Amino acid sequence: MPEEIENNFYDTEINKRNAKLSAEGKRLRQREINDLRRMLKEPEGRRFIWKLLGEAGIFHSSFALNSNQTAFSEGRRSLGLDLLIDLNEADVGAFAQLQREYISELKSRKEEPNKEVSNDGT
Numbered sequence: 805m806p807e808e809i810e811n812n813f814y815d816t817e818i819n820k821r822n823a824k825l826s827a828e829g830k831r832l833r834q835r836e837i838n839d840l841r842r843m844l845k846e847p848e849g850r851r852f853i854w855k856l857l858g859e860a861g862i863f864h865s866s867f868a869l870n871s872n873q874t875a876f877s878e879g880r881r882s883l884g885l886d887l888l889i890d891l892n893e894a895d896v897g898a899f900a901q902l903q904r905e906y907i908s909e910l911k912s913r914k915e916e917p918n919k920e921v922s923n924d925g926t
Contacts, residue, residue, distance in 0.1 A: 814892040821889075840894040847905070853891065854902045860884020 825833055843849030857863070862884040866877035891898050 814889060814896075817889050818893050837890065837894050840890055844891075844895055844898050844901075850898075850902055850905060853887070854906055856887060857884050857902075860887065862888060 822830065822833065840853075843853060859880075860883055861877055861881045866874055866881050868874045868877060888899065891902075895901075
C-alpha cells in the first residue's frame, strides 16, 4: 500500500506540471524526460543522479538553527525533489535501482579490505 500512495503522489505532481505546459513546453519536457532516460541506461549516469540527490539533501532534514541556512538547504532540497519527480516520470523503478546499486557499492567497498591478495598481485 505505501508504494501505491507514493505512486499516486508522483502521478499527481507530474499531472499538475504537465497541465501547465504549452505545446512547445510539452515537447521540451518530453525531451528532458528522454534525456533522463538515456542517462539512466548507463551506470555512470545513474551514479551521477544518485550523487545529485544526495547533495540536494533529500534524504535528511533541511532544518538548521540559522533560518538563512534552513532556507538555503530547503531550496537545494526542493531541486532534489524536483529531480526525484522527473526520475519517477522517466522510469518508475529507477529510484529503487539507484538505491540497490548504491547499497551494492557500499557492500563491495566494505568487503575490499578483506580480500586476499595473491602472489601475482591480483
